[in-house]
Amino acid sequence: xxxxxxxxxxxxxxxxxxxxxxxxxxxxxxxxxxxxxxxxxxxxxxxxxxxxxxxxxxxxxxxxxxxxxxxxxxxxxxxxxxxxxxxxxxxxxxxxxxxxxxxxxxxxxxxxxxxxxxxxxxxxxxxxxxxxxxxxxxxxxxxxxxxxxxxxxxxxxxxxxxxxxxxxxxxxxxxxxxxxxxxxxxxxxxxxxxxxxxxxxxxxxxxxxxxxxxxxxxxxxxxxxxxxxxxxxxxxxxxxxxxxxxxxxxxxxxxxx
Amino acid sequence: xxxxxxxxxxxxxxxxxxxxxxxxxxxxxxxxxxxxxxxxxxxxxxxxxxxxxxxxxxxxxxxxxxxxxxxxxxxxxxxxxxxxxxxxxxxxxxxxxxxxxxxxxxxxxxxxxxxxxxxxxxxxxxxxxxxxxxxxxxxxxxxxxxxxxxxxxxxxxxxxxxxxxxxxxxxxxxxxxxxxxxxxxxxxxxxxxxxxxxxxxxxxxxxxxxxxxxxxxx
Numbered sequence: 001x002x003x004x005x006x007x008x009x010x011x012x013x014x015x016x017x018x019x020x021x022x023x024x025x026x027x028x029x030x031x032x033x034x035x036x037x038x039x040x041x042x043x044x045x046x047x048x049x050x051x052x053x054x055x056x057x058x059x060x061x062x063x064x065x066x067x068x069x070x071x072x073x074x075x076x077x078x079x080x081x082x083x084x085x086x087x088x089x090x091x092x093x094x095x096x097x098x099x100x101x102x103x104x105x106x107x108x109x110x111x112x113x114x115x116x117x118x119x120x121x122x123x124x125x126x127x128x129x130x131x132x133x134x135x136x137x138x139x140x141x142x143x144x145x146x147x148x149x150x151x152x153x154x155x156x157x158x159x160x161x162x163x164x165x166x167x168x169x170x171x172x173x174x175x176x177x178x179x180x181x182x183x184x185x186x187x188x189x190x191x192x193x194x195x196x197x198x199x200x201x202x203x204x205x206x207x208x209x210x211x212x213x214x215x216x217x218x219x220x221x222x223x224x225x226x227x228x229x230x231x232x233x234x235x236x237x238x239x240x241x242x243x244x245x246x247x248x249x250x251x252x253x254x255x256x257x
Numbered sequence: 258x259x260x261x262x263x264x265x266x267x268x269x270x271x272x273x274x275x276x277x278x279x280x281x282x283x284x285x286x287x288x289x290x291x292x293x294x295x296x297x298x299x300x301x302x303x304x305x306x307x308x309x310x311x312x313x314x315x316x317x318x319x320x321x322x323x324x325x326x327x328x329x330x331x332x333x334x335x336x337x338x339x340x341x342x343x344x345x346x347x348x349x350x351x352x353x354x355x356x357x358x359x360x361x362x363x364x365x366x367x368x369x370x371x372x373x374x375x376x377x378x379x380x381x382x383x384x385x386x387x388x389x390x391x392x393x394x395x396x397x398x399x400x401x402x403x404x405x406x407x408x409x410x411x412x413x414x415x416x417x418x419x420x421x422x423x424x425x426x427x428x429x430x431x432x433x434x435x436x437x438x439x440x441x442x443x444x445x446x447x448x449x450x451x452x453x454x455x456x457x458x459x460x461x462x463x464x465x466x467x468x469x470x471x472x473x474x475x
Contacts, residue, residue: 002378002433004391004411041458046391072276077413077456097272099456122312124387124415172387172415201374203385226385256391256411 004256005220006046006227007244008205009234011036013082014054016062020183020232030235034069040234041074043241046256048074049175049205049229051102052082060089064096071097081129081175090117094125102175104129105148108155111169118170127205128171132159132192133179144192151179159192160199167200174200175229178208185211185232193223205229213239213247220253259469262303263293264329266320274309274342277455281466289469297329305468306333310344314355314369314418317344318362327362334364338473339447340465346442346449347420355418365444367422376435384435387417394430394440394452400475402441402448402467403429410460412440412452420451446473 011018011033018030030036037048050070052063060083067080080093081102090101107114107128118126131151136143144159163174176196178189188206197204206225210216210233219228233239245255261278263271271293282289292299300306308330310317321327330349333339341349353359353369361369376384391411396403412432419438422428429448430441442449448468454461 002392003384003388006390068272071272072280075273075277075280075456075458075462077415077453095272097276099273119313120316122316123417124311124389173389201383201386203387203389226390 002254004046004254005225005248006205007216007241007248007255008047008049008227008229009040009045009241010049010051010207010229010231012051012053012231013063013066014052016066018235019053020235030232033066034073036235037070037074040241041076044245044257045076045241046227047077047079049079049081049102052080054082060092064092067093067096067098079127079175081127085113087117087120090121094121100125100127100173102127102129104131107166108146108148108157111165114166114171115169118172123170123172126171127173127175128163128166129175129177130159130163130166131177131179132189134189134192142191142195147179151182160195163196163200167202171202173203173205175205175207181209182207183232184209187211187215188219188223188225188228190218190223193219193225197224197226203227213244216244217248217251217253220248221251259287259289259305260303261289261291261305261307261469262300263291263307263309264300264326265293265295266317266324266326267295268310268312268317268320268344271309273453274307274455277462277465278307278469281462282469285466285469287469295324295326297325297332300329301332303337305338305340305471308333308339308341308345308348310342310348312344314344314347314353314361315359317348318359321348321362330362330364334447337446338468338471340468341447341449342455343416343451343453346451347418349447349449350420350422353418365422365427365442365447365449366424367420367427367439369418370421371418372435378435387415388419388434389415391457392432392434392452394432396429397431398429398443400429400443400448401471402443402464404463404467406460406463412450412454412457412460414452416451443475445475
């Protein structure tokens with residue numbers, strides 16, 4: 001017995017409501033983030049990830065209030081991402097009750113931001129979120145590049161190189177989303193996840209593409225993920241967190257029940 | 258009135274601790290007053306003191322010394338129940354390897370070690386560092402703060418450094434991650450945890466509830 005693999009439900013939020021897009025675009029309403037967080041926590045979620053998907057463009061106040069409300073009712077770790085650009089943004093989220101922040105676009109614009117953030121707040125609260133997309137063609141060696149701004153902008157940066165650099169700079173964890181799989185319900189990009197997991201010492205959260213419970217198992221056993229993140233299969237109540245954990249346990253994965 | 262002071266020296270997430278204590282106080286039906294403060298006078302007036310800490314120990318120690326928090330902690334441990342959490346626990350020890358070697362407060366005998374870059378489990382599988390997530394804690398000694406918490410319950414950990422001590426009698430809980438690591442220490446009126454009770458859902462909230470009712474004796 002030892003460290004459990006984590007299940008992390010993800011709340012993509014827009015203007016204070018949980019939404020879920022397919023490939024970051026078509027958006028469905030899924031409810032109140034505080035209610036949903038509490039339900040997941042009671043059902044045995046190991047952490048909650050809150051992504052403010054419009055934060056790059058809109059005001060932060062709603063997000064801060066929502067984070068405060070979640071943090072006063074949910075006593076498991078809470079990661080907040082979306083529009084984190086300055087040390088002040090990080091401090092505001094930690095003060096609101098977040099335990100970790102997810103940094104994505106700001107890291108690409110200024111990689112030293114990750115270094116400064118880790119030095120100031122500790123690596124334990126710095127999650128670098130990486131949106132990766134396969135760029136190699138059929139028959140070529142696998143290659144992925146990172147994208148920013150919710151998947152809209154290509155950067156030309158190799159995903160594996162990027163993740164190694166971010167860990168060197170102090171990232172304590174990597175939230176790895178496959179842009180090819182996100183919202184498709186066809187499972188994680190296992191090759192991507194495995195390559196990333198093997199190239200850095202820190203935990204990897206697999207994200208993007210979960211459509212059933214076997215996908216979660218595959219993410220851990222084949223993708224070598226330390227944690228698995230999913231949104232729509234939980235929001236639309238196709239499965240409960242408890243069912244997901246029991247399924248993983250039956251597949252030989254250590255979980256917290 | 259049960260007055261709880263959370264020592265605020267600018268490091269990390271005190272909101273979580275305060276909210277969790279408020280929550281268990283409400284559940285207990287206790288009239289709990291929580292102050293999150295660096296003010297020595299306010300802390301001196303508290304019935305119980307929480308000494309938290311996250312991040313890098315060098316930064317924590319610098320702030321502890323700058324704000325005379327070392328004296329505040331010294332006064333607290335002379336007189337009342339103290340709960341130290343994560344880097345708060347590490348700060349109580351003699352010294353740390355983190356950031357190239359840092360002197361800690363030296364209230365408890367032991368030091369703080371890095372997990373290492375090639376940590377492996379029994380099957381020679383690589384283990385990730387930081388040790389992040391829910392791990393089981395074996396209660397090595399009975400203690401009032403373990404009341405109503407089943408042995409081997411899972412608590413939430415996040416750390417790259419861990420406490421080592423030759424003083425076995427100080428250890429109240431062990432966890433395993435490549436090696437045995439100290440999950441909890443209990444010395445007189447001090448209880449210290451490497452894990453985060455405020456983030457450990459039911460087991461953690463139970464521990465905080467026990468702390469609110471603890472008189473500091475074992």
